[in-house]
Amino acid sequence: MPDRGDQLDYGQLGHSLGFLLRLAQLRSFANFYKDMGELNIRPGEMTMLFVLAENPGVRQGVLAKALRIKRAHMTKMVHGMESEGLVTRTVPADDKRSVELWLTEDGAARVEAVRPMFEQHEARPVGDLSGAEVAELKHLLRRFMGMEKR
Amino acid sequence: MPDRGDQLDYGQLGHSLGFLLRLAQLRSFANFYKDMGELNIRPGEMTMLFVLAENPGVRQGVLAKALRIKRAHMTKMVHGMESEGLVTRTVPADDKRSVELWLTEDGAARVEAVRPMFEQHEARPVGDLSGAEVAELKHLLRRFMGMEKR
DNA sequence: TATTGTTATACTCTATAACTATA
DNA sequence: TATAGTTATAGAGTATAACAATA
Numbered sequence: 001m002p003d004r005g006d007q008l009d010y011g012q013l014g015h016s017l018g019f020l021l022r023l024a025q026l027r028s029f030a031n032f033y034k035d036m037g038e039l040n041i042r043p044g045e046m047t048m049l050f051v052l053a054e055n056p057g058v059r060q061g062v063l064a065k066a067l068r069i070k071r072a073h074m075t076k077m078v079h080g081m082e083s084e085g086l087v088t089r090t091v092p093a094d095d096k097r098s099v100e101l102w103l104t105e106d107g108a109a110r111v112e113a114v115r116p117m118f119e120q121h122e123a124r125p126v127g128d129l130s131g132a133e134v135a136e137l138k139h140l141l142r143r144f145m146g147m148e149k150r
Numbered sequence: 151m152p153d154r155g156d157q158l159d160y161g162q163l164g165h166s167l168g169f170l171l172r173l174a175q176l177r178s179f180a181n182f183y184k185d186m187g188e189l190n191i192r193p194g195e196m197t198m199l200f201v202l203a204e205n206p207g208v209r210q211g212v213l214a215k216a217l218r219i220k221r222a223h224m225t226k227m228v229h230g231m232e233s234e235g236l237v238t239r240t241v242p243a244d245d246k247r248s249v250e251l252w253l254t255e256d257g258a259a260r261v262e263a264v265r266p267m268f269e270q271h272e273a274r275p276v277g278d279l280s281g282a283e284v285a286e287l288k289h290l291l292r293r294f295m296g297m298e299k300r
Numbered sequence: 301t302a303t304t305g306t307t308a309t310a311c312t313c314t315a316t317a318a319c320t321a322t323a
Numbered sequence: 324t325a326t327a328g329t330t331a332t333a334g335a336g337t338a339t340a341a342c343a344a345t346a
Binding site: 009010011013021025027028029031032043047050053055058062063066068128134138140141143145147 | 166201215216218
Binding site for chain 4: 071
């Protein structure tokens with residue numbers, strides 16, 4: 001009688017940080033689509049736009065490294081967003097190998113169109129975690145990433 | 151002077167739970183490959199094997215739902231592992247539509263071959279988080295997933 | 301009618317290596 | 324020699340819909 005219907009025991013995986021992060025990320029993305037889906041935007045695209053709004057003229061490779069996207073893939077993403085008229089690329093005089101990225105007016109407008117709904121999404125309750133628990137979770141994740149000292 | 155070299159400001163994304171979970175998951179997978187890479191196993195495959203070890207005879211659809219894998223993709227994964235001789239599929243008499251999954255002897259041996267290194271991996275320090283912080287992080291993630299009450 | 305697994309298709313993301321132009 | 328971006332290719336992973344067998 002091994003099958004317990006629809007119940008499943010994660011075993012020690014249920015206490016594996018990697019597995020928990022994987023599940024949590026999937027749930028988080030599902031929440032993102034539920035809240036933001038009607039804007040027809042995806043997490044990766046939104047990340048790019050927001051980071052460019054915050055870092056105008058950032059070099060393409062720096063962006064790729066910060067977002068953990070491979071350079072080859074970044075090329076495709078950037079060209080895609082360029083052909084959508086959201087970003088422009090310039091080659092700086094002091095290093096003609098590199099490319100600087102800038103939001104176009106349309107790109108900046110897209111950011112401002114998305115931002116309110118994103119902030120609403122971020123402010124929404126997270127499962128049945130209290131506000132303090134969410135803050136602590138974010139703090140620990142930032143510590144994990146080395147983005148914050150104790 | 152918009153470019154700040156290799157520094158990049160995540161802006162409000164740096165406090166977005168979804169973005170932090172995304173970064174943390176990427177780092178966690180990188181750690182997984184660093185620690186376990188020589189076993190030539192990937193997180194998804196290991197998860198399948200461990201869950202089957204804990205839940206012999208689980209129905210394929212139940213497994214797919216628990217691991218957030220689409221049924222169509224699960225079919226491919228299961229057939230792949232079957233052709234590697236790691237799992238077997240049986241059709242229960244009481245519902246001939248469904249498929250029950252079992253580890254083969256080789257599959258069970260694979261689990262036991264991987265487990266020690268996995269436990270070592272899990273025991274390793276996580277960034278510069280203290281043990282108590284890691285425990286709290288896991289607790290909050292489990293709470294987020296509804297796997298644990300307050 | 302609904303569900304389980306399957307097949308097929310398309311798209312996204314990832315990984316790798318070779319290439320160019322510049323440094 | 325090394326680096327930044329590009330191109331090409333292959334492989335995972337994901338999403339969707341249509342289908343057969345079964346409930």
